[in-house]
Amino acid sequence: MRVNLLGPEGWAPDQAAENGKTVADDLELSIMYGVMAGGDQFIRTVVQDTIPRSSTDPEVITYRQRVVMDGCANPQLLRELYSIATDAAGARKWTVGRDRGARGKLYLSLEPLTKLIGFLRLLRSTCARNSAHFRSEGFLGLTERLDEQFGDDYLAEVERHLDALQFDHGFDISAELGPEGGIANAVLHEPLRHARRRQSLFGHKKGHVVGISHTDESAKQFIWRLVGKGLDRVADVVSHVTDVIVGFFQELRTELAFLVGCSNLFERLRTDGYAVCLPTPLSRDGGVSFSFRSLRDPALCLSTESAVVGNSIDGRGKKLIVITGANSGGKSTFMRSLGAAQIMMQAGMFVVAEAYEADVRAGIFTHFRVREDSSMTYGKLKEELVRMRELTNRITPASLVLWNEPFASTSEREASEILAPITEALLDSGVKVVVVTHLYDFASELSERRRATDLFLRAQRLPDGSRTYRMEPGAPAMTSHAMDIYRRIFSPSGPS
Structure with missing residues (x-):
């Protein structure tokens, strides 16, 4: 039985993004992962694996969003279900290798399977008891499937068979004598249930009782081969069922771990006073679009601990977003907010905004400046060109690319000559490009084209030189206002 909390019937997880770690590092998602984990390493592993697997199906995204919000609305219930799944997933402590006999396989499966049936009963009753709290198809569907497939009568019947398979009163096995004295057609019969019948290994058969000397090793080996053949099929079935149920609980634990992580993040953001919302994922068929309020x-x-400023932008129909303006004006932070919102939306999560909508992208890629590395094989420019080539080789049409100060290691003219054709090629292939740049020639040349699909933003600077950390529409300016920083640091009223 599939869990289907993170996607509808027939849904399969998306492939892990090759660039997932780079994106997470550039967007500083590790901070968010830590809050989501809440000290649980398994949750951290799940969220940092799941979030970069950006879904491109708006239906899957909205399905998961409803499940996420169900979990956020019922955090204690969510953690209770996660605890059940965690305990159940660890019920089978040992596995059986191919060289183990039927008896070993059976006995190593019976105890965990008995426990797992108890966990299924607990899970089903917990979901049923709290079904009125659920609104999403994911949780309601899971509750219905548990009730349909694991009802009380069914579980009681399974427990009866498991109890019988303890063979407290011996085995009842029949077989035929095969070629050369071998064993043929061994059949395990309904287990004996009354102690009075336990007269021999084969049960009480008047006139057909055979005694075996404790020194007859050959006879003992024959009997144990007979027992093994009789138990073999039952052992395979019990072991397989145990593995299937453990697999179900492991899948349930994984999907609940992601939801618990979302709930932890939701509680933290709301406690800190930040607005969160469910974003609207738009199909790419409707064209390139994004719009948000207080992102x-x-x-x-x-x-x-300081209050973080939000930005509101209408970027509907825009394929290229160029961000320029004052140094230390919040440009990189704004770019990270764009990237984080896109990746969170496509992971089926909420975003940190009052409202947000965007078209889904086939992949999310980042290229941020890196700190100087004394072990670099090439010079800084060549090193960046190598990274840029690796990036563009992975980009697919309809992706999103976030560039933060590309080619800052060379002259403005040389950097513009490199960056401009790369940008145009990506735009022509349907890629959405967001770039923070200090390259005035590059930005102004694009601005002069006045294309309807281009959006130019500037970091706001007040007349007194102070930064508001807000982005506003505006053509590129030649100055970066570095003197503002100089005066703030070295003026008599500034820091000493």
């Missing part, structure tokens, strides 16, 4: 960078929200 914030989750990494900054979670790592600073």
Whole structure:
């Protein structure tokens, strides 16, 4: 039985993104992962694996969003279900190798299977008792399937068979004598249930009781081969059923871990006073689009005590977003908020905004400046060109690319000559490009084309030189206002 909390029937998880770790590092998602984990390493492993697997199906995204919000609305119930799944997933402590006999396989499966039936009963009753709290197809569907497939009568019958398979009163096995004295057609019969019948290994058969000397090793080996053949099919069935149920609980634990992580993040953001919303994923068939109100960078929200400023932008129909403006004006933070919102939306999560909508992208890629590395094989420019080539080789049409100060290691003219054709080629292939740049020639040349699909934003700077950390529409300006920083640091009223 599939869990189907993170996707509808027939849904399969998306492939892991090759660039997932780079994106997570550039967007500083590790801060968010830590809050989501809440100290649980398994949850952290799940969320950092699941979030970069961006879904491109709006139906899957909205399905998961409803499940996420169900979990956020019922955090204690969610953690109770996660605890049940965690305990059940660890019920089978040993596995049986191919060289183990039927008896070993059976006995190593009976005890965990008995426990697993108890966990199924507990899970079913917990879901049924709280079904009125659920609104999503995911949780309601799971509750219905558990009730249909694991009803009380069914579980009681399974427990009866498991009890019988303890063979407290011996085995009842029949077989024929095969060629050369071998065993043929061994059949395990209904287990004996009354102690009075336990007269021999084969049960009480008047006139057909055979005694075996404790020194007759050959006879003992023959009997144990007979027992093994009789138990073999039953052992395979019990072991397989145990593995299937453990697999179900492992899948349930994994999907619940992601939901618990979302609930932890939701509680933290709301406690800190930040608005969150369910974003609207738009199909790419409707064209390139994004629009949001009071969007914030989750990494900054979670790592600073100061209030984080939100940005509101209408970017519907825009394929290229160029961000310029004052140094230390919040440009990189704004770019991280865009990237985080896109990846969170396509993971089926909420975003840190009052409202957000965007078209789904086939992949999310980042290229941020890296700290100087003394072990670099090439010079800084060549090193960046190598990284850019590796990035563009992985980009597919309809992806999203976030560039933060590309080619800052060379002259403005050379950097513009490199960046401009790469940008145009990506736009022509349907890629959405967001770039933070200090390259005035590059930005101004694009601005002069006045294409309807281009959006130019500037970091806001007040007349007194102070930064608001808000982005506003505006053509590129030649100055980055570095003197503002100089005066703030070295003026008499500034820091000493």
